[in-house]
Amino acid sequence: MxxxxxxxxxxxxxxxxxxxxxxxxxxxxxxxxxxxxxxxxxxxxxxxxxxxxxxxxxxxxxxxxxxxxxxxxxxxxxxxxxxxxxxxxxxxxxxxxxxxxxxxxxxxxxxxxxxxxxxxxxxxxxxxxSFALDAHETLEGKIDNMDEHGSVFGSIANEVGTRPENDGTFVEVDTTTHIDRINHMAMETHAAVAEFDSQGELTxxxxxxxxxxxxxxxxxxxxxxxxKVRVVKTTMGGSFGGxxxxxxxxxxxxxxxxxxxxxKLVYNREESIRSTYCRAPMYFKNKFTFTPDGKLQDVDCDLLLDAGAYLGNSINYARTLGSKFFRTYRYPHETFHAQVALTNTIVSGAFRGWSSPEFNINFEHGMNMAARKLGIDPIELRLKNVIHEGDIELSTGLNLGDFKGRQVLELGREKFDWENRKKEIAEFNAQNKRYKRGMGVSLGGHVNGFYPAKPDYTRVDMCVTESGTVRCGVTLHDHGCGTVTAFKMIAAEELGIEVDQVRIQEGDTAVTPQDFVGCFSSRTTYVMGRATQECAKLLKERIKEHFAVERGCDVADVVLDGMTVYSTKEPDVVYTWSDLVYASQQRYQHEIFASYEYVSKDNPGVCGGHFAYVEVDTYTGMVKILDYLAVQDIGQAINREICIAQTQGASVMGAGAALTEHVHYRPNGVPFANLKDYHLLNSFEAPSVRVELIENHNTEGPFGAKTIGEVCHVPASAAVVGAVNDALQSDLNDLPLTPDKITAYLKNREER
Structure with a gap:
């Protein structure tokens, strides 16, 4: 290409x-x-x-x-x-x-x-x-007048598959997980402008x-x-769901x-932290059941989600988390139950990965604790249970296609030098009292759109301009990460022209085509990118048809070569696309354009495997990430360096959620809403993230691409937490693992 x-x-x-x-x-x-x-x-x-x-x-x-x-x-x-x-x-x-x-x-x-x-x-x-700052306080009845709908919503439950009969040899692993609220911390704070004009239109x-x-x-x-309502998407300085x-x-x-x-209204940093929304605090209780040789048989998960002051997306978020159980591993049965409770805190809402990272933090901790109890290497345990290519997702009946979970784990084990490092870590920890080292692995899966949960379609329009370049209408929402460029590359690749010869603007309800679904569920590249590729194919056919009319030749004989077109029957008569537009307009009163509606009808498995190597100072509780590797099953990278940068940023974001980030509260209900108290990983603390991409081009996405923007964040936190627990031989999963939590745990263990 x-x-x-x-x-x-x-x-x-x-x-x-x-x-x-x-x-x-x-x-x-x-x-x-x-x-x-x-x-x-x-x-x-x-x-x-x-x-x-x-x-x-x-x-x-x-x-x-x-x-x-x-x-x-x-x-x-x-x-x-x-x-x-x-x-x-x-x-x-x-x-x-x-x-x-x-x-x-x-x-x-x-x-x-x-x-x-x-x-x-x-x-x-x-x-x-009276007020409640924690979902458990709401369950205890501390607030009863928050909302006419009540303060607790508890009807979210599902059961999938058939529970295997326990022959008496099954091994049960009980775990708990708590993740705290975190803010998106995009560089651009929240802002909006509205204009109501003399014609009664609100923009x-x-x-x-x-x-x-x-x-x-x-x-x-x-x-x-x-x-009468027009909405224009402005340049975005980061979202991450915010x-x-x-x-x-x-x-x-x-x-x-x-x-x-x-x-115009612009929030400052404090207002963006305190008065928009955060990722929800969640409390999990789980029971994982394995055979003695490590085959997962059953998962029983109970979730309490803190919605904050208004319900927002919390019911949908909890329900979506409950749909993620069979995107990475195969096993015969799971049960899931969730409650959502209102509290007098910052509203909970969307965050990058839309429940997949939270699910992964909880599930992968269970895999790590099981590996320890069963005496099986964490990678080996995952390989015993990972989805295979062509497996059917138990909860939806979807074929997960060319899922590369096994290859992700095996390549990561090789590139991370897993086996040799295990020996080095054992020697280091035996010789050091204060500092302890450990490794963690996490395999996380995600989706490529909404199918089959709900309809997922889009429309793309293209036309050839008088100068022969192409104007593409597609309702994009670039977060600042290069979506517009990626789509120009897709169109240019299919059309056989240069990237700067394609023009794309972002979403504007007065200009760009209907796309009622929006930039959610990692659908942009997979669904809208494929629609763009298909529209480009159709535009090529339209160009050939216009030339055939102009020259009186057979469409089958027409050849496109860059921004020129000719017939094999008269190869010396070459039109530029600009020449053809002129002819079409002046002689036939036609525009050279194409419009394509694309309906997504699949949703293959996509995953990332992340590997973290850490050192923990047992005196201070400080954690240093010594090495980090992310292996992503991507199908096909569209813009390679952007995919790598996305993964690096997501890994650092996940590490921050694992170790430092949370919005905590004073007893009087006032949050600490500033960057003095909200600790992002600084540049000197952030790991240098190595990235490996597995590409096989075998999906319905454009040129075989799968998603990257969210799935690269899914495994990150769990990999770091797993490494800390490996170093300390602990079972910590109360995020973030701050120095205070680590030292308190070590002190309590020593006293016991």
């Missing part, structure tokens, strides 16, 4: 490097106003009195919005599709406040500085209620993952015609509709 598999810079690299790229927070529209939000300072209560008179007296203040003068229709921030069946519990502004950071009111002013100063002048009187500009989802959400919320639920968009929409001028 000419382009696919090579490495190209992302489409806006120059603009970002020179500071010319415009993000939502940079936008300036004629007559633009600025917005700042008043947040609740208590974890649970009722606003008895709100006095904003002093704010209105401040020069430059245009209006104050609050629960008394704005739409009070309840909604669900997870609304991403037309007529989506969700429980609605949230409002734009809330009088019954449910967490520190809940929205009470907002000021619209001529500058952001004035708006923020005016917010500080608003006086609030609360009636305070929303935001970095988001589904422009059509926002359109349906905003139109439904404000009872507007869908044709910009696929709607927090700022309804606020700026309400303000623009009220003041009839453009309004």
């Amino acid at each position: 000419v382009h696919v598999g090579k490495s190209y810079p992302i489409h806006d690299a120059l603009g970002k490097a020179t500071g010319r790229t415009v993000y939502a927070g940079d936008m300036e529209l004629k007559g633009m106003l600025h917005m700042a939000v008043l947040f609740s300072k208590i974890p649970h209560g009722f606003v008895k009195k709100l006095d904003y008179s002093k704010a209105m007296e401040l020069p430059g203040v245009v209006d104050v919005l609050y629960y008394g003068n704005t739409c009070q229709k309840e909604y669900n921030r997870y609304h991403s599709q037309y007529r989506q069946d969700l429980i609605h519990t949230e409002r734009i502004f809330n009088q019954h406040v449910r967490f520190v950071g809940d929205r009470i009111a907002a000021v619209v002013a001529t500058t952001e500085e004035i708006a923020r100063k005016a917010v500080s002048l608003i006086e609030v009187e609360y009636e305070e209620y 929303i500009y935001s970095p988001n993952q589904t422009v059509y989802g926002i359109r349906s959400f905003i139109a439904d919320l404000f009872d507007m015609d869908y044709n 910009k696929q639920e709607w927090v700022l968009e309804p606020l700026v929409a309400a303000a623009a509709l009220r003041v009839k001028r453009p309004v």
Whole structure:
């Protein structure tokens, strides 16, 4: 291939490097106003009195919005599709406040500085209620007046397969897992702009993952015609799931509709941590059952998920986690039960991998504890149970296709020098009292779209311009990782032209084709990329047909060569694509275009195997990652260096979740919402991640590609945790494994 598999810079690299790229927070529209939000300072209560008179007296203040003068229709921030069946519990502004950071009111002013100063002048009187900062407290009845739907949702359960009869030799392994809330920490904080024009059209500009989802959400919320709502996806400075639920968009929409001028709202870092959403805290209890030789027979998993103050996506998230049991290993039976509990904390929501990393942290810990109990090498135990190529996923009946789990494990074992390192680690640990070393492995699987859970289709349009280049219409949502470039490469590869001869813009409901599903479930490359390839194939046929009409020849004799076309019957008569467009327009009144609708009808297995080598200081509890290897089953890398960079970033993100990252709370319900207390891995702490890609080109994805953006994050945390437990011969799985937790564990073990 000419382009696919090579490495190209992302489409806006120059603009970002020179500071010319415009993000939502940079936008300036004629007559633009600025917005700042008043947040609740208590974890649970009722606003008895709100006095904003002093704010209105401040020069430059245009209006104050609050629960008394704005739409009070309840909604669900997870609304991403037309007529989506969700429980609605949230409002734009809330009088019954449910967490520190809940929205009470907002000021619209001529500058952001004035708006923020005016917010500080608003006086609030609360009636305070009891509150719960942990899902277990909710189960115990500490709060009973959070929502009319109740505070606990517990109907999520499934059982798959047939439980094998225990012959008395089965080995049971009981484990528990707790993962804390973590923030997405994208470089770009949350921002949105809204404009309501003289024709009654509301335009929303935001970095988001589904422009059509926002359109349906905003139109439904404000009872507007869908044709009167336009949503434009702006340049995004990272999402990781943090910009696929709607927090700022309804606020700026309400303000623009009220003041009839453009309004911009930009959250600072503290507001983005405290008042948007985080990955949910989760508590797992499990029983894994194995034969003595290591064949997994049964998994029984119970989950308690902390939804935070509003339900959002939490029921769907727990249900989705329960569907992930058969994406990596094959065994005959599992049972899953989940409860979702509201608490007076930051709202829980989507995070990169959409429950697969959390599932993996829990499941792979069980595999590690079983390997220890059975006396089997952790890689060998996984090889005994890993899905084979062509296996059927027990829960869905899907053929998992060319799944490369075995090859991932075997290549990783070789490249990580697993067997030799085991000996080196044993010698090192025998000679050192303070420092202990260990290795961990994690195999994590994911999906390539929504099929068969729900419909997954998209449309792509292409046309040849007067200059002979190609304009491609596809509703993309680039997170800053190079999606636009990857799609230009797919189109250019199929068309046989250069990458810079293809133009693609991101999602805009007024311009780009309908794609109601959005950038979710790792479907972009696999589903939309294939649609783009198929549309390019169709466009080539259209070019041939137009040339055949122009020259009066048989279509079968027409040849495309780069951006030229000719017939084998008269090879000396060569048209450029620009020549052909001119002829088609002037003589036949036709545009050279193609439109293709693609329906996804499969979802093969895809996985990554990550290997971590760590050193633990038993005196301080500090963990150093000495080496890290990620092996990814990718089918075909489209833009190679971008795939490698995605994997490296995901590995560091997972390591941070394993060791340092969490949003913790004071007893009074106030979170620590700053980068002083929220510890990201710094550059000197981050491991140097080696990446190996396994490519076999045997899928329905474009040129055989599978997903990479989420699946490369799935195994990361579990690999690091496994390495720490190997070093300490511990069973820790209360994430993050902070120095305090490690030293407390070692102290308690020593005292026992």
